[in-house]
Every structure is written in C-alpha cells, then in structure tokens.
Amino acid sequence: MTDTQAQNLHIEEDARSTGTCDCCGHETVSLSGFVSDGAAPLAAYFVAYTSGQPDHGAEFTFITGDWANEATAKDRYVIVLLHFPGRGFMIDSDVATKKANMRELASNFLDRDDIVGSDFADKLFGMVDAVYTRDSRLDELRNWKPDA
Numbered sequence: 001m002t003d004t005q006a007q008n009l010h011i012e013e014d015a016r017s018t019g020t021c022d023c024c025g026h027e028t029v030s031l032s033g034f035v036s037d038g039a040a041p042l043a044a045y046f047v048a049y050t051s052g053q054p055d056h057g058a059e060f061t062f063i064t065g066d067w068a069n070e071a072t073a074k075d076r077y078v079i080v081l082l083h084f085p086g087r088g089f090m091i092d093s094d095v096a097t098k099k100a101n102m103r104e105l106a107s108n109f110l111d112r113d114d115i116v117g118s119d120f121a122d123k124l125f126g127m128v129d130a131v132y133t134r135d136s137r138l139d140e141l142r143n144w145k146p147d148a
C-alpha cells in the first residue's frame with residue numbers, strides 16, 4: 001500500500017468504555033471504530049489497553065470482509081494484533097477467546113500464516129497504520145516508550 005492509499009482511509013471513531021484490569025487494578029480502556037475508503041466500510045476495529053501499563057501491550061482487533069446489510073458473519077474475518085511499545089504490531093495467532101466473543105460478528109479467523117506474504121497484508125497494515133496514527137483517542141499509546 002502506498003502512502004496515498006493509506007491517507008485515503010477514513011477513520012470513524014465509535015464507542016469508548018472503561019473497566020478495571022484484573023491483575024493490577026489500573027483502568028482498562030476499550031475503543032471501537034470503523035475504517036472506510038470513503039465510500040465503503042472496510043473494517044470495524046477494537047482497541048483494548050490498560051492505562052499506565054505499556055508492558056501489558058495493547059490489542060487491536062479488525063473485522064474485515066463484507067459489511068453490506070445482507071452479509072453475514074460468514075462473510076467477515078477477524079484479525080487480532082498485539083502492540084507493544086517499540087516493537088510494532090504482531091499478528092496474534094492465539095485467538096481462541098476472541099472466537100467465543102465474536103462469533104456473531106464474524107466466523108472466520110485469520111492468523112499469521114494466512115496473512116504474511118498475501119496481498120491482504122498490505123491492506124491490513126494500511127488500516128492498522130491509519131487507526132494507530134489517526135484515532136484521536138490513542139494519544140496514550142502513541143506516547144508509550146519502549147523499555148530503556
């Protein structure tokens with residue numbers, strides 16, 4: 001994906017909710033939104049992280065595929081990426097929990113082997129980049145520093 005293509009993606013911010021991290025009691029933040037190319041929706045996305053705990057990492061979930069009204073969960077795919085400061089994004093292959101949580105939205109799950117080297121990889125990382133750099137609610141993540 002060229003820079004121009006990435007810039008043509010639109011981010012629409014949706015819900016934000018908070019909770020409490022089981023392990024440390026810090027606030028957890030869950031965000032959702034949509035990526036589109038200006039005409040058609042490309043993906044719904046969800047970001048989850050624990051405030052003040054960069055070492056927990058952040059989880060970015062994308063649901064891509066067909067979002068037309070007549071489309072069903074069978075027409076959509078889930079990709080989960082883990083983000084740690086200084087280490088970029090890694091595709092999470094351990095999506096067992098997500099499968100249970102997201103069955104109503106999408107019934108297909110892609111892991112690293114499905115994505116790396118495919119045409120879809122460029123498209124996916126264009127969307128990841130657009131969300132990471134442009135969702136106005138991710139200032140904390142953008143300011144996370146890698147461990148010295």
Ligand SMILES: [Zn+2]
Nearest residue numbers: 021023024025
């Ligand atoms: Zn914690």
